[in-house]
Amino acid sequence: MENIADKKRAIFESTLVLIKEKGFHGTPMSQIAKNAGVAAGTIYHHFDSKETLILELYTYIRDKMLEAMLQLDNEAMDYKDRFFNFWISHCHFYVKNPNALFFMEQFVNSPYSNRDPLQENERFQNTFRDLIKAGVETGLLKPIDHLILSALIHGTIVNVAKMHLCQRVVIGEAELQQIVEVIWDGMHQQPNGAATS
Amino acid sequence: MENIADKKRAIFESTLVLIKEKGFHGTPMSQIAKNAGVAAGTIYHHFDSKETLILELYTYIRDKMLEAMLQLDNEAMDYKDRFFNFWISHCHFYVKNPNALFFMEQFVNSPYSNRDPLQENERFQNTFRDLIKAGVETGLLKPIDHLILSALIHGTIVNVAKMHLCQRVVIGEAELQQIVEVIWDGMHQQPNGAATS
Amino acid sequence: MENIADKKRAIFESTLVLIKEKGFHGTPMSQIAKNAGVAAGTIYHHFDSKETLILELYTYIRDKMLEAMLQLDNEAMDYKDRFFNFWISHCHFYVKNPNALFFMEQFVNSPYSNRDPLQENERFQNTFRDLIKAGVETGLLKPIDHLILSALIHGTIVNVAKMHLCQRVVIGEAELQQIVEVIWDGMHQQPNGAATS
Amino acid sequence: MENIADKKRAIFESTLVLIKEKGFHGTPMSQIAKNAGVAAGTIYHHFDSKETLILELYTYIRDKMLEAMLQLDNEAMDYKDRFFNFWISHCHFYVKNPNALFFMEQFVNSPYSNRDPLQENERFQNTFRDLIKAGVETGLLKPIDHLILSALIHGTIVNVAKMHLCQRVVIGEAELQQIVEVIWDGMHQQPNGAATS
DNA sequence: TATGAATGAGTCTTCATTCAT
DNA sequence: GATGAATGAAGACTCATTCAT
Known part of the structure; x- marks a missing residue:
């Protein structure tokens, strides 16, 4: 399945858009999740923390x-x-x-x-x-x-x-x-x- | 008074040092105040908000x-x-x-x-x-x-x-x-x- | 089947060990499952909830x-x-x-x-x-x-x-x-x- | 002022009551605060964390x-x-x-x-x-x-x-x-x- | 039955801001 | 103006539970 990679990509792209608009601080995980079409908790199956997400991005x-x-x-x-x-x-x-x-x-x-x-x-x-x-x-x-x-x-x-x-x-x-x-x-x-x- | 200008300058410099180290997000007003040698509330006599402070800085x-x-x-x-x-x-x-x-x-x-x-x-x-x-x-x-x-x-x-x-x-x-x-x-x-x- | 009883026992023992170390609160179902060698969902085939598990334990x-x-x-x-x-x-x-x-x-x-x-x-x-x-x-x-x-x-x-x-x-x-x-x-x-x- | 000691005492007593009823886990800081008659954040002026609060209690x-x-x-x-x-x-x-x-x-x-x-x-x-x-x-x-x-x-x-x-x-x-x-x-x-x- | 990814409500905690002194 | 304790909204993160496979 490509699903996992797809989901990570969706999270990456959602993060990218939001950070451009609002900056690191102005971008809550909850909104990243919503824009990526996943639940807040789901992000944490793919990234240990917000910091990790940003580092991997x-x-x-x-x-x-x-x-x-x-x-x-x-x-x-x-x-x-x-x-x-x-x-x-x-x-x-x-x-x-x-x-x-x-x-x-x-x-x-x-x-x-x-x-x-x-x-x-x-x-x-x-x-x-x-x-x-x-x-x-x-x-x-x-x-x-x-x-x-x-x-x-x-x-x-x-x-x-x-x-x-x-x-x-x-x-x-x-x-x-x-x-x-x-x-x-x-x-x-x-x-x-x-x-x- | 030079005092006011001095205090503003102290706040500016404190902010500058902290932001370099910790970034915008990692720099609470309370710490800016402490490092500037003033009380947290005092900053708000000189700047309307954190955003204003940064803009003026x-x-x-x-x-x-x-x-x-x-x-x-x-x-x-x-x-x-x-x-x-x-x-x-x-x-x-x-x-x-x-x-x-x-x-x-x-x-x-x-x-x-x-x-x-x-x-x-x-x-x-x-x-x-x-x-x-x-x-x-x-x-x-x-x-x-x-x-x-x-x-x-x-x-x-x-x-x-x-x-x-x-x-x-x-x-x-x-x-x-x-x-x-x-x-x-x-x-x-x-x-x-x-x-x- | 002895299997079911075996699985329950494995879950009980896993729970016991973890609760001793971490307490009720510090012991997530997911870890109980992992240490018992079963999937998280499996526990719910044997116990209605975490509370039930503890009561039965x-x-x-x-x-x-x-x-x-x-x-x-x-x-x-x-x-x-x-x-x-x-x-x-x-x-x-x-x-x-x-x-x-x-x-x-x-x-x-x-x-x-x-x-x-x-x-x-x-x-x-x-x-x-x-x-x-x-x-x-x-x-x-x-x-x-x-x-x-x-x-x-x-x-x-x-x-x-x-x-x-x-x-x-x-x-x-x-x-x-x-x-x-x-x-x-x-x-x-x-x-x-x-x-x- | 006896205020600080009073406030700590109020938090202690609130914690005590709730923990008896609900246990450590079942007792959120927010409720401790409410029952003590203070804001959630106020507890953190007196205790570093929930753990510290319990240890001091x-x-x-x-x-x-x-x-x-x-x-x-x-x-x-x-x-x-x-x-x-x-x-x-x-x-x-x-x-x-x-x-x-x-x-x-x-x-x-x-x-x-x-x-x-x-x-x-x-x-x-x-x-x-x-x-x-x-x-x-x-x-x-x-x-x-x-x-x-x-x-x-x-x-x-x-x-x-x-x-x-x-x-x-x-x-x-x-x-x-x-x-x-x-x-x-x-x-x-x-x-x-x-x-x- | 078994799995484990996904969910989302609920938690602890932070921090910009206010205000009584 | 100055103070700093108090506020409470908002955020990161956890975890019991579900459900499609």
């Missing part, structure tokens, strides 16, 4: 995100294309899943994230990190600690997605392309090693 | 941040220097006020920020926006919607500051310089109008 | 206790020996079945026992009462209401067994003998009718 | 009991009189405070009592123990471990009080006197050292 989203991002990726592709792909598909994911974006942002800035074992998630981190590292090692990206480059990339993705979702600017495919160009131009290293001044 | 921090950022700014300076200054002093502010960073990040991603009239804050936004707009208009920055550029800049500042505070990379003045260079290189438009490819 | 234990106590009894024996036997075998039962002791003590002091029809149990009461009554009637015991004498006897048995189980004193066979001697000396009536002063 | 009762028992005691009195006094005033206390009796009996047989530090209560234990020890040392009582004698005494007190309260026998002052006589006769040692056989 985090992992669930990371997995979905990774899947979405790998769909277009291909190690045989040109580095720059892979770089662009990554940035854009990550951004797309957030734009298409705004609840996920707001959840993630609340999560990483909340005390929950400190308690997270962060191991499952490493699969996501690793994939991303390897791409950046490779760029630095092959000299395509400037010689800067890959963690810093990641921070820069991730920061831009999230903020651009948020700006889009807040409807403050229209950001179509053309704009996205233009934006990644900016990121790339900043991180890219000229073949002769001379970064633009 | 947001403004309080924006003001402090603006003040910090304007200290080194000077309209007579070279554009690139002003740009660098802005980025770096903003980042410095967060690094020196980690509680403020974590508060702001929780705030902007919470349902609180949706209710914020966003008017007070415009002072901050305006100052920043004008700089970016000027860059675009004078052709020093690529011709991209200034809101997008702001998003990119802000995203990088916040994420670099977080990475620094999480102690995952050592980020000294040299690294900061190097990082803004990346941002600048990405946004800067070559005099001849040809952006790097 | 009470009877189950009374029966086991009576059986244990009658094993050494024999109407042909000397009265004093029967008296000693009763006291000691009752105490032995509790010492060998500490779970039963703790269950009974919780039970008789709980609101459950008020609802108990107390009929089944009379078999136990009767056997015991008859012995005491006979003692009074034959003048071997002091002329005191047999219910009072029973209370005295039962109170000493239970408390001595508890003291033993709490490991606060070592109580071997010699001590037991000495203790019943005390009880007997107190209740026994001198042939000449003069009770000790 | 235990101590509260021990104290009241000790006080009642010492009222008639006097070291200058004849040993036998003190012994009788102790037994009877203890029994009286239970008869006059049936709620206390049922609470104590539930308590000592529940998992709560295992967590009790049992230190405060030692005052009670010590007073009682000293009396018994003195009896053994002076040869007035049979040479049996004082813990065993205590168990016998306490067991009889509690069970006689219960029998009285269950209305199964009328136990007046004359009967009480007669009963302690039984206990005394059992434990007392003949001057010539020959216990009755």
Whole structure:
């Protein structure tokens, strides 16, 4: 039976919607249950506590995100294309899943994230990190600690997605392309090693 | 009286510390009061509710941040220097006020920020926006919607500051310089109008 | 089928163990089921409710206790020996079945026992009462209401067994003998009718 | 102000009544609060949790009991009189405070009592123990471990009080006197050292 | 009969807010 | 204004019981 997985998914999605609207605190388990179409007690057959639910929801989203991002990726592709792909598909994911974006942002800035074992998630981190590292090692990206480059990339993705979702600017495919160009131009290293001044 | 302002400040700082540690939900008014050295009821002489307190705290921090950022700014300076200054002093502010960073990040991603009239804050936004707009208009920055550029800049500042505070990379003045260079290189438009490819 | 009786017994024993450790309240039906090796719903094929289960468990234990106590009894024996036997075998039962002791003590002091029809149990009461009554009637015991004498006897048995189980004193066979001697000396009536002063 | 102590007392008494009627489990904090004339939350200003409340209630009762028992005691009195006094005033206390009796009996047989530090209560234990020890040392009582004698005494007190309260026998002052006589006769040692056989 | 996932009423507990002093 | 005890609504969580399989 797919039932169990289905029920968990229903609870995840219900939680996601409510947390986006009301925040962690503003989202009672009773309402999560109601919106998921189950009884309050049922949640506790699948998750030990509200905290566990949120922690697992985090992992669930990371997995979905990774899947979405790998769909277009291909190690045989040109580095720059892979770089662009990554940035854009990550951004797309957030734009298409705004609840996920707001959840993630609340999560990483909340005390929950400190308690997270962060191991499952490493699969996501690793994939991303390897791409950046490779760029630095092959000299395509400037010689800067890959963690810093990641921070820069991730920061831009999230903020651009948020700006889009807040409807403050229209950001179509053309704009996205233009934006990644900016990121790339900043991180890219000229073949002769001379970064633009 | 300075007393009132002092008491408000004490409440603000107490709130800031607790929210960084425990999050909005994990921070009861009673504890804010205790850490601020006042009685629980006293907070309600200064703030209508917990929500008001948090909303005002947001403004309080924006003001402090603006003040910090304007200290080194000077309209007579070279554009690139002003740009660098802005980025770096903003980042410095967060690094020196980690509680403020974590508060702001929780705030902007919470349902609180949706209710914020966003008017007070415009002072901050305006100052920043004008700089970016000027860059675009004078052709020093690529011709991209200034809101997008702001998003990119802000995203990088916040994420670099977080990475620094999480102690995952050592980020000294040299690294900061190097990082803004990346941002600048990405946004800067070559005099001849040809952006790097 | 022996199966049904076996299953009931398994449920009884599981309940007994858990109630000793956790008390009535701390013992969920689900755990009783798990420790008994059956499903939660199965219990309800054998008992109408948790209350019924506990009420029947009470009877189950009374029966086991009576059986244990009658094993050494024999109407042909000397009265004093029967008296000693009763006291000691009752105490032995509790010492060998500490779970039963703790269950009974919780039970008789709980609101459950008020609802108990107390009929089944009379078999136990009767056997015991008859012995005491006979003692009074034959003048071997002091002329005191047999219910009072029973209370005295039962109170000493239970408390001595508890003291033993709490490991606060070592109580071997010699001590037991000495203790019943005390009880007997107190209740026994001198042939000449003069009770000790 | 006596207010705080008064409020605690009101909560204690409310708890006592309800626990006698409904048991630990059947007594919700909300009802304790209502019967005590306070709000549910108020209880938590005085007690950390339901468990703490019950633990403190235990101590509260021990104290009241000790006080009642010492009222008639006097070291200058004849040993036998003190012994009788102790037994009877203890029994009286239970008869006059049936709620206390049922609470104590539930308590000592529940998992709560295992967590009790049992230190405060030692005052009670010590007073009682000293009396018994003195009896053994002076040869007035049979040479049996004082813990065993205590168990016998306490067991009889509690069970006689219960029998009285269950209305199964009328136990007046004359009967009480007669009963302690039984206990005394059992434990007392003949001057010539020959216990009755 | 046996199962065990699902139910939802009921519990303990927290905490924003009030108000008499 | 300041205090902090009191309030009680609301939330997380438990568990006896049911019922479709």
